[in-house]
Amino acid sequence: TRLLFGGLMIGIIVYLIPPLFGEGYETINSVLKGNIDTVVEYNIFHTQSHNILLVIAFLVGLVAFKVIAMSLTFGAGGIGGVFAPTLFTGSISGYVFAVIINYSHLFSHQLSPTNFAMVGMAGLMAGVLQAPLTAIFLIAEITGGYELFVPLMLVAALSFIITRHFVPHSIYTSELAEKGALVTHDKDKHVIMMMDFNKLIETNFKEIKPNQYLGNMLKKAVAKSSRNIFPVVNDEGEFLGVVLLDDIRDIMFSKKLYKKLRVREFMHAAPDIIDYERDNGYTVMEKFKKSNAWNLPVVKDGKYYGFISKSKMLTAYRNKLVEVSL
The missing domain is CATH 1.10.3080.10 (Clc chloride channel)
Incomplete structure (x- = not known):
């Protein structure tokens, strides 16, 4: 047609x-x-x-x-x-x-x-x-x-x-620039664009539900996780927000709240969200810079996929910089 x-x-x-x-x-x-x-x-x-x-x-x-x-x-x-x-x-x-x-x-x-x-x-x-x-x-x-x-x-x-x-x-070059795939004379930017941020995604985070009680969350997520951040997702796997260990530190030992407080009452939005399909190494670094966060969630097709940490990304950047400088 x-x-x-x-x-x-x-x-x-x-x-x-x-x-x-x-x-x-x-x-x-x-x-x-x-x-x-x-x-x-x-x-x-x-x-x-x-x-x-x-x-x-x-x-x-x-x-x-x-x-x-x-x-x-x-x-x-x-x-x-x-x-x-x-x-x-x-x-x-x-x-x-x-x-x-x-x-x-x-x-x-x-x-x-x-x-x-x-x-x-x-x-x-x-x-x-x-x-x-x-x-x-x-x-x-x-x-x-x-x-x-x-x-x-x-x-x-x-x-x-x-x-x-x-x-x-x-x-x-405009289309390449929009995708973040344009090689520039800026060495730092060039190194960042060469990074495969897909390898930086960590998935060993315990997911929690918005209707989950505090006590259930402590038992099934906090007690079994070595991380201090927990992604909140619904039954369809869509990312809703996060809960930090610092958010519940003052109430996690109050047993009387275990069956009163639900996750949705103390969860909050992430500082920013990384789009798996659209973002690249450069845009991810910009989001870390603007949000001043150390961990940002990754969303793929609208659903939670994992997290990228700033420290891991900076380590990968240093390694890539050494690699291209040899």
């Missing part, structure tokens, strides 16, 4: 606006050569190139529908591309900007739309790929526009700085 819908929508868009077909290199070449007639007139609307307002509207729509077509392609399971659409939208955006400035007569002299098309490609590439040097030299090389080297440098640098401020990672 998704494939059929995506294919149908893309087919309609390409039929109405033929310049969107394919990678768009023919359109880019036409824009760089200043031959805008072949771009704006080759469609069912037969837009006249002498009507500047219609040309501007058509080119703006071309950029917008290029983004839509690319999104539909990705959504349908195809490959919408990154490099070619970036050049396509960058060249047309730069061209439109120059045409608008010329039409508004803000300056006494006319701007060159083709030069702005080249600068637009460099700017968008520097922002999307976060590779300003690649953008500068590539656009200068493929267009032969070395006389625009300074404008290319300025636009690419500004684009990179602004984009990097709001989006720390490029389109190629």
Whole structure:
């Protein structure tokens, strides 16, 4: 269904606006050569190139529908591309900007739309790929526009700085960064990400129920455990909270409370929870740092799975640091 819908929508868009077909290199070449007639007139609307307002509207729509077509392609399971659409939208955006400035007569002299098309490609590439040097030299090389080297440098640098401020990672590395699998030049962070925190999970904790009486808890959990923390779970195994030995130290010898107090009355929420599927070594360390806890529960598929201790994680970190330093 998704494939059929995506294919149908893309087919309609390409039929109405033929310049969107394919990678768009023919359109880019036409824009760089200043031959805008072949771009704006080759469609069912037969837009006249002498009507500047219609040309501007058509080119703006071309950029917008290029983004839509690319999104539909990705959504349908195809490959919408990154490099070619970036050049396509960058060249047309730069061209439109120059045409608008010329039409508004803000300056006494006319701007060159083709030069702005080249600068637009460099700017968008520097922002999307976060590779300003690649953008500068590539656009200068493929267009032969070395006389625009300074404008290319300025636009690419500004684009990179602004984009990097709001989006720390490029389109190629953002998904890896979200998963915590991106190798960085930060040695500490790199070592933490290399750690397999799955091996740090401890499961030798006695589980207790929220309706369990204090006396029953002492007999079946505290007396048989060497740990001072007890996870509270329901009958489905879902994690509800924790009970520390310090929480019951003042009442654990009051026998009159053994059949009066239930676990739910003195249990409390964990400082933070580690998600087995989503968290990684770096995010786990961040949670320890923010919560200031020494033990954090691990939840897998919404159910209690075990605990990770800060001391064990720091020991593993030191061992891994020694390993990568050899």
